[in-house]
Ligand code: NOJ
């Protein structure tokens with residue numbers, strides 16, 4: 180009753196403000212619960228307080244429970260934003276806007292949501308917090324906002340107590356918690372099986388910090404409920420705060436937020452006013468909606484870069500895969516450690532197996548220029564690889580000093596003459612502190628030498644050593660790098676950075692990240708076919724991945740280097756990945772000599788665009804299969820990609836998305852009759868058929884296979 184009176188007074192006091200805000204109070208005096216729905220009414224969100232004054236929320240989708248009563252709150256070192264609250268204001272608004280991303284899967288994105296802001300107050304000391312929810316047709320996001328207030332200025336965040344209480348024992352696709360890496364294969368288990376399974380999967384990575392005292396998994400993760408709802412949990416707009424993982428509370432079906440701490444156990448240092456990242460739930464009874472969802476981008480702020488005309492998506496090749504096939508090195512010399520006093524690299528003995536040399540890079544430039552590839556990435560071009568990471572200032576990675584066999588001027592002129600861009604590589608060995616010191620010099624060196632894009636890397640334990648790859652400090656670091664790169668008009672592709680949360684909307688020069696187990700693992704045991712049928716439901720919801728598709732020689736044993744890994748793919752599937760793993764920066768990862776053997780198949784990689792006007796997900800099931808059609812942003816062509824897991828499958832490709840009354844030529848790159856990823860990965864077939872929008876193609880996919888189709892208007 181006390182609570183109701185308070186609210187009543189508060190509403191009267193705020194009446195004028197409400198009128199101004201064109202919002203309306205939907206609070207019902209009969210019940211204390213506050214509700215709102217998605218614009219289409221399918222999602223119902225309820226927010227309330229429990230008997231301790233702790234905020235709670237629950238979510239249903241078409242009447243089915245998705246999240247049952249779950250607590251919300253933050254805990255500071257000396258203040259508690261968790262208990263003893265009263266609701267003193269409720270504000271709902273509707274929002275419907277269309278915006279244009281610089282690049283992506285769609286040329287326009289609709290942001291249509293209902294917002295519910297619940298203002299909470301407590302006494303002794305008086306503290307204010309706003310819970311802001313945005314409910315879309317395909318899910319919702321919510322965040323904590325700590326407004327400017329008298330009793331807190333700086334706050335040391337010790338914990339966030341966001342709960343996701345699941346009403347059923349959902350099938351869950353997850354990777355184990357780890358503060359430093361997300362390069363894992365996924366487990367598929369029930370929630371109740373996670374604690375046992377997570378223990379058996381811990382600590383597989385040498386330099387990383389596995390979480391050993393809790394049962395933690397990482398986001399983005401996806402679940403399928405017993406009544407066949409798909410639910411993805413992640414976050415949006417991770418800025419100034421650590422990444423969120425999920426802790427399974429044993430003997431329950433409850434996940435609690437688990438923030439990456441620093442070495443003092445502190446989660447974040449903030450100054451008010453402050454808003455946390457959005458906690459996101461993508462929800463649908465149709466798995467295709469999860470793939471099509473742009474909710475996470477919609478919860479990020481618009482681009483801070485005003486002139487984006489210099490931001491150009493691209494395809495690239497690189498000497499990179501030579502290092503993964505064995506025998507070749509990023510390092511120029513093998514003997515640096517033996518001569519610790521030497522800082523003049525011309526005095527070192529070259530090892531003779533260093534692919535980032537002028538002649539070899541020219542070979543890649545030639546191939547790229549002949550085959551419609553925009554850029555060449557050069558890894559191992561700069562000093563420091565012999566020692567990897569040294570505390571000696573003169574011997575660590577230098578981002579403006581090329582090896583003696585890498586002629587920066589000559590390559591710049593050669594690439595420019597051939598119309599090819601060069602992509603620089605900055606492997607920091609996770610010495611992020613030193614990278615910040617070198618950053619301006621490094622970016623200026625790039626601009627002076629014609630490089631407009633950089634792949635960054637953070638392999639190893641973070642320096643400063645008090646930090647992790649996903650702690651607040653590192654989250655700030657990667658954002659700062661993207662921001663400062665924009666000042667130089669430089670594009671970023673970051674590896675080993677905290678997994679993305681849609682910040683590409685705000686920093687569209689941040690084209691992609693790795694931040695998951697990528698194609699490099701095809702040479703380290705291989706990725707099973709289900710992996711790439713799952714990543715679009717999980718990791719890719721945060722943003723594009725530099726997965727590095729295009730592997731044509733899938734058996735590493737062919738290099739005679741004692742590596743018996745085999746990629747979980749056929750050649751046709753590798754082509755399909757350019758559609759199912761959309762990114763504005765796509766590698767053609769294999770060696771030119773391998774592409775020479777299959778030039779007719781490589782033709783698809785030459786043709787396939789990297790930015791789209793529209794996308795239609797035709798078939799989808801997590802870790803099983805994906806079929807997607809996309810319209811080129813710069814022509815009338817459509818493309819289709821279809822992949823399956825280990826099981827052969829017939830994809831149903833309904834071409835009704837094509838414009839009415841127009842004939843198209845479909846060039847189909849498909850698995851050969853006898854193809855399978857294990858036994859016959861290089862068997863493929865290319866054929867053309869005439870189609871129109873009445874046609875439904877029944878396309879066979881081999882075990883671990885796929886199909887890639889180009890549709891061009893018939894002349
Ligand atoms: C790991 C990255 O993922 C890979 O792409 C890179 O080549 C190596 N680190 C070396 O920096």
Ligand code: CA
Pocket residue numbers: 362674675693699
């Ligand atoms: Ca990596």
